[in-house]
Amino acid sequence: xxxxxxxxxxxxxxxxxxxxxxxxxxxxxxxxxxNREILAKPAVWIPxxxxxxxFYAIFGGGKALIAIPVPAYFINxxxxxxxxxxxxxxxxxxxxxxxxxxxxxxxxxxxxxLMLSRTVPGIALSLPLFMIWGRIGLIDTKxxxxxxxxxxxxxxxxxLIDGFFRQIPxxxxxxxxVDGCTRWQAFWKIEFPLAKSGIASAAIFAxxxxxxxxxxxxxxxxxxxxxxxPVGLMDFTxxxxxxxxxxxxxxxxxxxxxxxxxFIVQKHLISGLTxxxxxx
Amino acid sequence: MTKVxxxxxxxxxxxxxxxxxxxxxxxxxxxxxxxxxxxxGKSTTLRMVAGLEDITSGEIKIGDRVxxxxxxxxxxxxxxxxxxxxxxxxxxxENLGFGLKIAKHTEAVITERVDEAAEMLGLNELLERRxxxxxxxxxxxxAMGRAIVRNPDVFLFDEPLSNLDAKLRxxxxxxxxxxxxxxxxxxxxxTHDQVEAMTLADRIVIMRDGFIEQIGTPLDVFNFPTNVFVxxxxxxxxxxxxxxxxxxxxxxxxxxxxxxxxVIPVPERLKNxxxxxxxxxxxxxxxxxxxxxxxxxxxxxxxxxxxxxxxSEPLGTETILxxxxxxxxxxxxxxxxxxxxxxxxxxxxLAIDKxxxxxxxxxxxxxxxxxx
Ligand SMILES: Nc1ncnc2c1ncn2[C@@H]1O[C@H](COP(=O)(O)OP(=O)(O)OP(=O)(O)O)[C@@H](O)[C@H]1O
Ligand SMILES: [Mg+2]
Numbered sequence: 118x119x120x121x122x123x124x125x126x127x128x129x130x131x132x133x134x135x136x137x138x139x140x141x142x143x144x145x146x147x148x149x150x151x152n153r154e155i156l157a158k159p160a161v162w163i164p165x166x167x168x169x170x171x172f173y174a175i176f177g178g179g180k181a182l183i184a185i186p187v188p189a190y191f192i193n194x195x196x197x198x199x200x201x202x203x204x205x206x207x208x209x210x211x212x213x214x215x216x217x218x219x220x221x222x223x224x225x226x227x228x229x230x231l232m233l234s235r236t237v238p239g240i241a242l243s244l245p246l247f248m249i250w251g252r253i254g255l256i257d258t259k260x261x262x263x264x265x266x267x268x269x270x271x272x273x274x275x276x277l278i279d280g281f282f283r284q285i286p287x288x289x290x291x292x293x294x295v296d297g298c299t300r301w302q303a304f305w306k307i308e309f310p311l312a313k314s315g316i317a318s319a320a321i322f323a324x325x326x327x328x329x330x331x332x333x334x335x336x337x338x339x340x341x342x343x344x345x346x347p348v349g350l351m352d353f354t355x356x357x358x359x360x361x362x363x364x365x366x367x368x369x370x371x372x373x374x375x376x377x378x379x380f381i382v383q384k385h386l387i388s389g390l391t392x393x394x395x396x397x
Numbered sequence: 398m399t400k401v402x403x404x405x406x407x408x409x410x411x412x413x414x415x416x417x418x419x420x421x422x423x424x425x426x427x428x429x430x431x432x433x434x435x436x437x438g439k440s441t442t443l444r445m446v447a448g449l450e451d452i453t454s455g456e457i458k459i460g461d462r463v464x465x466x467x468x469x470x471x472x473x474x475x476x477x478x479x480x481x482x483x484x485x486x487x488x489x490x491e492n493l494g495f496g497l498k499i500a501k502h503t504e505a506v507i508t509e510r511v512d513e514a515a516e517m518l519g520l521n522e523l524l525e526r527r528x529x530x531x532x533x534x535x536x537x538x539x540a541m542g543r544a545i546v547r548n549p550d551v552f553l554f555d556e557p558l559s560n561l562d563a564k565l566r567x568x569x570x571x572x573x574x575x576x577x578x579x580x581x582x583x584x585x586x587x588t589h590d591q592v593e594a595m596t597l598a599d600r601i602v603i604m605r606d607g608f609i610e611q612i613g614t615p616l617d618v619f620n621f622p623t624n625v626f627v628x629x630x631x632x633x634x635x636x637x638x639x640x641x642x643x644x645x646x647x648x649x650x651x652x653x654x655x656x657x658x659x660v661i662p663v664p665e666r667l668k669n670x671x672x673x674x675x676x677x678x679x680x681x682x683x684x685x686x687x688x689x690x691x692x693x694x695x696x697x698x699x700x701x702x703x704x705x706x707x708x709s710e711p712l713g714t715e716t717i718l719x720x721x722x723x724x725x726x727x728x729x730x731x732x733x734x735x736x737x738x739x740x741x742x743x744x745x746x747l748a749i750d751k752x753x754x755x756x757x758x759x760x761x762x763x764x765x766x767x768x769x
Contacts, residue, residue: 288482291449294469295476296496296547306499310486 144372147365148172155361171366187367189341190349194371197259197345198327201266205323208267209274210316214304216275217282218290228279231272239269240332247336257339265337266327273326274319281315282308321382325375346371399425399460399550399583401446406455408441408607416441417607418455428577428584432594433604433630439587442604443553446585447476459551475544476553479560481536483528489515489539490524496547514542517579518572534565541573545580554586558593570596591631595619603627625760628680628753634717637681637727640757645673653679656723661700664749670763671754677763680753683717683730689744691731699746704729709737718743 147155149167175187215221216228246265247256255261285308293303309316331347338344346367353364401423408416416438423429431439444450446457448469457464464472475496483492493514494507502510515521518538528536537557544552557573558566574597577584588594594601595615603610603618603626611623622628628636643663645651651663651671661679663671671677686702687693704720709731716734720727729745737743754763 286480286482288478288480289484291447291469292476292478292482292484292543293495294449295447295474296543297470297499299468299470302499307484307486 141372144365144368147361148369150362152360152362155365171362172370175363175366185349185352185363185367186341187346187349187370190344190346191370193259193338193341193343194328194345197262197266197343198324200259201263201270201327202320202324204263204267205270205274206316206320208271209278209319209323212271212275213278213280214282214308216279218287231275235272239330243333243336246333250337256337257343259343261337262334262343262345265333266330269330270323270326274323277319277322278312278316281312285311318382321378325378328371328375400458401551401583401585402456402458403442403446404456404458406442406445406457407453408438408445408450409453414453415607416445419604419607419609421602421609421612423583423585426581426583428586428597428599429602430586430588430594430598430600431602431604432588432591433610435589436606437604438607439589439604440555443476443555443585443587446551447474447553448472449476472551473549474551474553475547475549477540477544477555477557479556481528481540481560483536483539483543485528488525488527489520489531492528492539493520493524493542493546496543500547510546511542514546517545518542533561534569537561537569538572541576545576548580550583552580552582552584552586554584556588557586558588559590566593573597592633595631601631603630621762621764622680622753623762625678625680625755628755632682634683634728634730636753637683637686637725638755639679639681639722639725639727641677641679643671643673643675643677645671653677655679656725659702659722661702661747661752662698662749664698664752666750667752667754667763676757678755678757678760680755681727681747682751683728685748685751686727686729686745688718688729688731689746691733691735692746693732693748697751698749700749702745702747704743704745706737706741706743707739720745 146164148171149169150164151166151168151170154161154164154166175185177187216224250256250261255264289307289311290300290303293307294300298306328345329347330345334345334348335351338348350364350367350371353360353367401421403419403421403423405418405420406416407414407418419442421429431442433439441450445452446459448464448467448471452465459472459474469476484495487495490511493511497507497510511524512521515524518541520535520538520542523531523535523539528539531539537560540557554573558569561569570593573586577597586597598615600612600614601618602612605626611618611627613621618627618631622631622636625638629638639655641653641655641661643651644654645663650665650668651673653661653663655661684693704722704727706718706720707726708719710717710719711734714732714734716731716737718729718731718737720729731737755761756763
């Protein structure tokens with residue numbers, strides 16, 4: 118009876134995981150198969166032929182159905198996501214520290230305001246952004262996207278980093294100051310190392326948000342000057358054809374860095390620091 | 398020579414004044430203890446000396462320097478926090494050497510001074526551990542070590558023992574006292590525990606609600622409390638405070654009339670301080686009100702009292718007896734104890750010359766203030 122229950126449990130888990138994973142697996146699988154096998158009817162479940170041809174093709178080699186400037190998009194994505202993450206983290210660190218440590222007027226209202234700004238769906242901003250960016254010439258520029266993503270990420274990074282600084286007793290920085298540090302040194306030598314894992318998590322989340330964002334980017338970018346990978350995916354749909362194979366290969370290229378980063382996040386989130394220096 | 402001088406120090410948080418123009422002169426090498434109930438401004442005062450809190454007005458001098466506007470790092474002080482505040486990401490060795498490293502001492506000097514401090518505090522075995530791997534007492538010792546290695550002019554302690562269990566607290570108390578003997582620095586020590594204050598201090602500063610009530614040696618504040626607050630705060634068990642009326646008939650010495658028709662003569666040394674009909678608060682220490690044959694038997698003048706013992710608390714060498722005069726519960730001390738039955742009536746002797754008289758309205762000692 119017990120054994121039966123265990124088996125049933127496994128089966129149920131497997132079924133659920135299958136439902137969740139199949140679309141993802143299908144994309145990965147399709148990335149390695151020729152278009153005709155992808156489109157075959159009835160579906161070919163077990164691939165007969167696997168290769169890197171699709172990847173080869175989208176980077177300009179071989180016989181591509183539709184030529185796509187993938188390297189340019191890849192570079193755009195990297196530049197936009199890393200720069201906006203960097204800025205969002207610098208501001209998030211300053212802001213988070215200020216919210217955790219200082220008293221100032223309207224502190225709670227400002228904090229609440231930041232959080233409320235997260236309730237606005239990004240796409241609702243696309244029209245106003247489009248108009249403003251059009252006026253000041255930021256449409257189809259990396260700078261334009263960097264500003265948008267930075268702004269999108271700041272409330273989140275501030276909120277997360279504030280939480281981590283709050284956990285660090287303020288006596289540690291005070292002890293550092295008494296020990297001979299300036300306030301700045303005390304921050305970098307004591308508080309920053311302790312909040313590091315939190316800051317890293319915030320950075321990775323911010324990076325993934327920018328890396329995967331589609332709705333705003335599809336409105337504000339048009340050419341290889343600024344198009345990011347998710348937007349670039351749509352290039353595979355021409356008027357009469359869709360290059361599913363190329364699209365899947367590109368999807369894999371988008372997913373892999375995200376997947377790696379997610380694993381790093383998980384490690385950081387689990388390995389929360391033990392605050393043994395202070396009796397709580 | 399490191400004197401510390403606090404002159405008319407005021408601290409306000411917004412409009413709320415929490416320290417009201419206090420003055421303290423601390424001599425070189427002196428062990429000063431700030432004591433008082435929770436929220437009286439002890440930590441705030443200490444943190445102003447450390448430079449962790451701005452001074453609203455007044456002047457703090459360490460040595461001959463006015464330090465009002467100096468950052469903590471420029472004051473050459475060490476502070477030991479209630480929660481130890483050890484750096485969790487550093488080993489004990491790194492914790493101890495952190496201040497020296499910041500001051501850019503050479504590796505050799507750091508190692509030497511850290512080893513010396515570790516030796517002094519018995520931390521040799523623990524140098525490579527992280528704070529999380531230490532017991533409370535060990536953490537406390539590391540915190541002290543970190544303060545010592547920098548060889549500061551002044552040590553500041555903020556309730557360093559309150560996170561330890563009772564036994565360890567007594568042990569660490571002794572260690573702090575030994576430390577002071579060895580390093581001979583000025584120490585300002587904050588606690589709300591009057592026993593700690595009495596045992597450690599050269600002089601005690603008793604604070605209440607941001608005011609200083611009295612400054613004096615432990616014996617001064619014990620034997621000559623300036624007011625009812627100090628009287629009830631210092632000493633264990635706390636001093637009994639009973640209301641009484643002065644009754645002086647012409648040409649006579651005068652009596653104190655208590656509830657329940659108890660009458661005690663006014664002590665010789667206090668007879669000029671009272672007048673007929675005056676309402677006073679009489680302070681009696683438990684040690685001065687003892688059962689016949691179970692107290693100190695000296696030649697001083699005694700008065701006899703008959704009291705009913707409601708509860709007795711044996712402590713070993715002595716027993717605390719709870720009685721009452723009128724509505725007022727009072728505590729007496731019995732030496733060389735013997736078992737007491739509940740509600741047993743006993744004869745007590747009161748050492749008349751040891752009682753204290755306070756003004757009923759103001760609570761001030763009728764003999765005025767010892768230190769002006
Ligand atoms: N940042 C602050 N803002 C406003 N009031 C404060 C602040 N810090 C302390 N206080 C107030 O100042 C008073 C003195 O506080 P302080 O911490 O000095 O008390 P304490 O004597 O150290 O008490 P305890 O024994 O509980 O530590 C308290 O009434 C407290 O509420
Ligand atoms: Mg305090």
